Amino acid sequence: MKQTWTCGCGAVGFTVAPKGGTRAVCYCDSCRGFVRSLGAGEILDKAGGNDLFQVAPEAVQCTHGADKLAWTKMTAKGPARWFTTCCKTPLANTLETNRIPFLTLQTAYISGEDRLAPVEIRVNTDAAEGTAPAAKSGMGRLIREFALRALKSRISGGWRRNPLFDTSGSPIGAKVIPSDL
């Protein structure tokens, strides 16, 4: 069953097939800083954690508003962090290339979020503001599940259907600097 991801104003929408995805809350400074820079700090948990849902790129499709997307980088080595230009809703993290099938959506804007698996993975908890809730699993499981999904996506060719990249492999939105968010 597909769920939807919708920005705050409704101008941008995606469908998401959640099966096989991995839900994780990240407590790193960059995730938190990105969300707060956009004025969306209310989606963070009490310890400053950002709830993320990692899926294969081919599990996500844009239904409308693909022309209203842009991305930034909080650090040189960090991921490309996507947001909507209509209402500055944080959307997703990818790499700057689609060749590595990494796509992590902001869980807060997925409809029927409670139908996703509950949070069992919390990562970068040493950078939490205060104490992060206890978790069943950490970075090891997140990386294992990513690696397995990425391998399947590469073998099937599904990685080519990343909704945030064009057919030549370039990001579909403009890059902006964090101070312009």
Ligand SMILES: [Zn+2]
């Ligand atoms: Zn919007």
Ligand SMILES: [Zn+2]
């Ligand atoms: Zn993070």
